[in-house]
Amino acid sequence: MAAAVQANLSRAFETLILGSRRPVHPRRWARIRCSAAASPLRSYSITLLPGDGIGPEVVSVAKDVLSLVGSLQGIEFRFREVPVGGAALDSMGVPLPDETLAAAKESDAVLLGAIGGYKWDANEKHLKPETGLLQLRAGLGVFANLRPATVLPQLVDSSTLKKEVAEGVDIMVVRELTGGIYFGKPRGFGSNDRGEDIGFNTEVYSAPEIDRIARVAFEVARKRHGKLCSVDKANVLEASMLWRKRVNVLASEFPDVELSHMYVDNAAMQLIRNPKQFDTIVTNNIFGDILSDEASMLTGSIGMLPSASIGDLGPGLFEPIHGSAPDIAGQDKANPLATVLSAAMLLRYGLGEEEAAKRIEAAVINTLNRGFRTGDIYSGGMTLVGCKQMGEEVLRSVKTEEQVAALH
Ligand SMILES: NC(=O)C1=CN([C@@H]2O[C@H](COP(=O)(O)OP(=O)(O)OC[C@H]3O[C@@H](n4cnc5c(N)ncnc54)[C@H](O)[C@@H]3O)[C@@H](O)[C@H]2O)C=CC1
Numbered sequence: 001m002a003a004a005v006q007a008n009l010s011r012a013f014e015t016l017i018l019g020s021r022r023p024v025h026p027r028r029w030a031r032i033r034c035s036a037a038a039s040p041l042r043s044y045s046i047t048l049l050p051g052d053g054i055g056p057e058v059v060s061v062a063k064d065v066l067s068l069v070g071s072l073q074g075i076e077f078r079f080r081e082v083p084v085g086g087a088a089l090d091s092m093g094v095p096l097p098d099e100t101l102a103a104a105k106e107s108d109a110v111l112l113g114a115i116g117g118y119k120w121d122a123n124e125k126h127l128k129p130e131t132g133l134l135q136l137r138a139g140l141g142v143f144a145n146l147r148p149a150t151v152l153p154q155l156v157d158s159s160t161l162k163k164e165v166a167e168g169v170d171i172m173v174v175r176e177l178t179g180g181i182y183f184g185k186p187r188g189f190g191s192n193d194r195g196e197d198i199g200f201n202t203e204v205y206s207a208p209e210i211d212r213i214a215r216v217a218f219e220v221a222r223k224r225h226g227k228l229c230s231v232d233k234a235n236v237l238e239a240s241m242l243w244r245k246r247v248n249v250l251a252s253e254f255p256d257v258e259l260s261h262m263y264v265d266n267a268a269m270q271l272i273r274n275p276k277q278f279d280t281i282v283t284n285n286i287f288g289d290i291l292s293d294e295a296s297m298l299t300g301s302i303g304m305l306p307s308a309s310i311g312d313l314g315p316g317l318f319e320p321i322h323g324s325a326p327d328i329a330g331q332d333k334a335n336p337l338a339t340v341l342s343a344a345m346l347l348r349y350g351l352g353e354e355e356a357a358k359r360i361e362a363a364v365i366n367t368l369n370r371g372f373r374t375g376d377i378y379s380g381g382m383t384l385v386g387c388k389q390m391g392e393e394v395l396r397s398v399k400t401e402e403q404v405a406a407l408h
């Protein structure tokens with residue numbers, strides 16, 4: 001990581017990364033100081049993982065936006081593109097090549113598109129694109145996945161919910177990302193005592209795993225509106241019973257945060273009934289995966305939701321919450337804004353470049369204000385555009401905002 005980053009770390013980044021009270025690893029700071037001395041510009045290495053399906057289309061847009069905003073902010077990005085998922089399976093035989101993980105670990109931040117597709121659906125587990133993504137998240141140690149679901153006034157009419165329900169929704173889902181049933185052992189296939197085929201997975205969490213994600217969530221809630229809802233299934237699952245117990249223990253460290261608990265089935269219903277009751281939600285890996293897709297539809301489309309995944313050490317991973325959307329891949333129909341907004345999160349949480357992050361967010365708003373919509377967020381009277389043109393309009397907005405700022 002480069003250039004005066006230590007001084008520039010935004011408060012949010014400090015809180016999220018250092019909130020666990022663990023210092024940044026000395027090797028990492030050594031790298032930061034070293035590259036800061038080498039260049040008068042702020043210079044960062046970014047690993048790009050376009051992946052599969054619409055991944056390359058949306059990452060290409062986000063890369064252009066990062067480059068332009070960087071050039072206006074005195075930031076140089078050194079991009080390195082490496083394969084992951086199906087693209088890596090096809091070119092290198094595994095879904096996460098060692099070279100890809102090494103490149104990601106060496107960089108200052110990682111921007112991912114999406115992985116997966118019909119072509120690899122029948123592959124064995126270790127040769128599935130999705131396995132590569134899980135390995136990447138575990139390899140980077142990014143245990144905290146922040147998924148903001150904010151209903152922009154410009155898109156209230158794109159939500160499938162009534163305007164009065166969707167308007168003003170602003171939820172942060174804090175999803176545990178490197179534990180739970182996606183990683184738990186034992187897992188596999190076998191047969192039961194009646195000789196029938198079975199498939200099994202294990203939902204398992206340790207107290208330290210729960211504590212560290214709960215701490216991040218309390219810190220996030222403290223910076224937002226001070227309300228944290230922990231979502232679990234503690235009426236049935238032992239892993240959830242421990243989850244609830246630890247979250248309650250942690251609550252004593254955050255007396256200013258109002259904590260509540262909700263069962264996941266009720267939470268799924270309440271998100272549609274009255275989403276404005278939620279501020280920050282903390283939950284396990286699988287519930288967070290599902291609830292954040294549900295929350296995305298409050299905002300108009302899954303094509304709008306970015307995410308930031310962070311850990312104690314190493315670079316953060318930034319990706320839209322959607323998948324590779326094989327049904328629209330290669331047709332220039334994908335909404336690139338979730339990935340563009342993920343690039344903004346990369347700047348804010350990954351690099352501490354708050355001003356640059358704000359410029360991207362302002363450009364997205366400006367583009368929506370000018371009436372441009374991809375198909376997934378289209379409502380009457382707007383200008384329907386494809387992925388590429390949406391990207392060009394965001395670039396135009398960045399330049400327009402620059403000219404307006406220059407006049408003042
Ligand atoms: N982080 C990742 O890379 C993820 C990968 N996947 C993988 O993606 C593949 C497809 O999975 P699905 O369940 O279909 O989920 P998906 O999120 O790819 O697509 C669900 C629906 O949303 C639409 N959609 C998604 N992103 C969009 C965008 N940016 N603009 C406009 N429309 C968009 C799609 O066209 C589709 O109708 C699978 O192989 C799955 O395993 C799924 C979720 C996350």
Ligand SMILES: CC(C)CC(=O)C(=O)O
Nearest residue numbers: 130133134182289321322
């Ligand atoms: C491979 C899946 C766990 C990816 C996914 O659906 C997600 O992270 O949202």
Ligand SMILES: [Mg+2]
Nearest residue numbers: 289290293321
């Ligand atoms: Mg998902």
